[in-house]
Amino acid sequence: MDKKITVIKGDGIGPEIVTEAIKVLDAVAAKFGHSFEYTDILMGGCSIDACGVPLTDEAVATAKAADAVLLGAIGGNTSTSPWYKLAPNLRPEAGLLKIRKELGLFANLRPANLYDELKFACPLRSDIIEGGFDMMIMRELTGGLYFGERKTEEVDGVETAVDTLSYNENEIRRIAIKGFDIAMKRRKKVTSVDKANVLDSSRLWRKIVNEVAKDYPEVELEHMLVDNCAMQLVRDPKQFDVILTENMFGDILSDEAAMVSGSLGMLASASLNDTKFGLYEPSHGSAPDIAGQDKANPLATILSASMMLRYSFDMDKEADAIDNAVKQVLAEGYRTGDIMSEGMKQVGCKEMGSLVAERV
């Protein structure tokens, strides 16, 4: 198959980790007889520097014309970089929010699982994580507080800021369907997280999720309040299969779950619209402090490329080949600095990419 991939290297370690993911994708193409065509666009700080805005409309158009987007990471040091002196809508993150909205990427999938070899890095007690855990956070990504109306104004001489949390039944239904669909391919359990004891948007959320659940009689559905979920992720992460939640709760809980897994450098993510199109990126940030030093861990980006093959290109075999290559490299004892432990072999970003590519 021929596929067009728009590539956003971004800032910080972004270029290094994307380069390694492309190395692995090229190995897949060679082995399975595909052809991937890559087109770079700018987003984030590098786009601010080159074009004055974090994402141009031309860049969006290029991304739209592709079959999928592969993203490294964007942004810089928030206290020292001049990018953070700009108005909020001109900062690096604004590019990310714009591309999510413009491409209609409403479904954000963030797996959080424990790698056997990296158990030592998990911050939880060993008896809690015995047997491992493996959850998928399905976060709504184009609604809620992120994209509601907002304003800051003086009300009777008092400065007042307002953000709006709005969801309609269609927005909830389409993400719920994605959540149940993915649960059907996993352990068939959905935990829908909301704050229905306080918010109207959560009560509508719960109602629509209950409706969608009727079409998936095999899937067990439970509702959990967001404050309780923040506790349960620490108390017993094993209990979760798919966590389905709205944008802001998903932002908080997916990061908590990532930390609970202990290996941020390993966590991939996918952001999908209602076609096969998606944007794939590691869950971690741009780590400006180690940029350009060949120290970054490219595995989360490589695993994001694997998600791209699986979700956007229907290339399950190819995706499995990447996932297995990553497991093999870990089993052989290769580690980047962030996941290094005694007795293992420390390698740089480039070598890690080559090791995975060779094993594909």
Added chain:
Amino acid sequence: MDKKITVIKGDGIGPEIVTEAIKVLDAVAAKFGHSFEYTDILMGGCSIDACGVPLTDEAVATAKAADAVLLGAIGGNTSTSPWYKLAPNLRPEAGLLKIRKELGLFANLRPANLYDELKFACPLRSDIIEGGFDMMIMRELTGGLYFGERKTEEVDGVETAVDTLSYNENEIRRIAIKGFDIAMKRRKKVTSVDKANVLDSSRLWRKIVNEVAKDYPEVELEHMLVDNCAMQLVRDPKQFDVILTENMFGDILSDEAAMVSGSLGMLASASLNDTKFGLYEPSHGSAPDIAGQDKANPLATILSASMMLRYSFDMDKEADAIDNAVKQVLAEGYRTGDIMSEGMKQVGCKEMGSLVAERV
């Protein structure tokens, strides 16, 4: 001193745990020559059953006339209790939201710390919690999404629900001042948590917190994004002294911090207005499954009574007497079922209350 205390026993284990806290307060009164006068009001499920609403205006008036309010816990089993078939504004929690608003309890203090004797219950790896941790979450309690306008309506035939997140500079300033004041009595560090890369209300929050910080040159201030804070609480809870945040973020993060401490049954809370008045309650819920069996842990309620003495009555010595009595009882090996471990002496709710009262 003579003090009037409004008592809300509430539902589930509420009556049992409050009874033990009063036992301890009576011991304090006897020892230090005070007189505490208690007046009961109904709130939550018991009020729904008796009066048809979770909190009557007369009950609010009684609470207002007191010097402080001591609360056990409210609510029942959300899947089986008829209270949860009622409209949201008639459910047990609505009583809690009403009393917070009517009494102007904008500052919610939730300590989360590790008791040496209960370290085994902490879900984090032992090397992470070596040396313990001790943080105070200062949560804004009468603004934001909890009390903004909300509505559910059809927009072009599509059901749509909207909640509003609003803060003005005065609401932010008064909670920030409380946060810095308390930091001055502790380790002089404030971590202000927001989502300033997305929300206008967070940007105003950050601006006002920066202004207030100028009056506290000794206090170190850092800003942290809420998703990062959810990670840091698991990665390294030691780094925190005072966490200052808005209502919804505070709900999520304080529960996460409580679980990280591993002993929910030990965590007290205070909700204060701008006078000395406050409402004091344990951080845990009403545990309907063990209600009436003398199994509940009364220590969080007893420690809430201690916070009442300290914050509302300026009785520091008396509060210390309670805190030390609790520590002593733990050191002597007495445990309720929830915090039981090998080699310890298991006791019921009543005996635990008596043990603390005797040691005051």
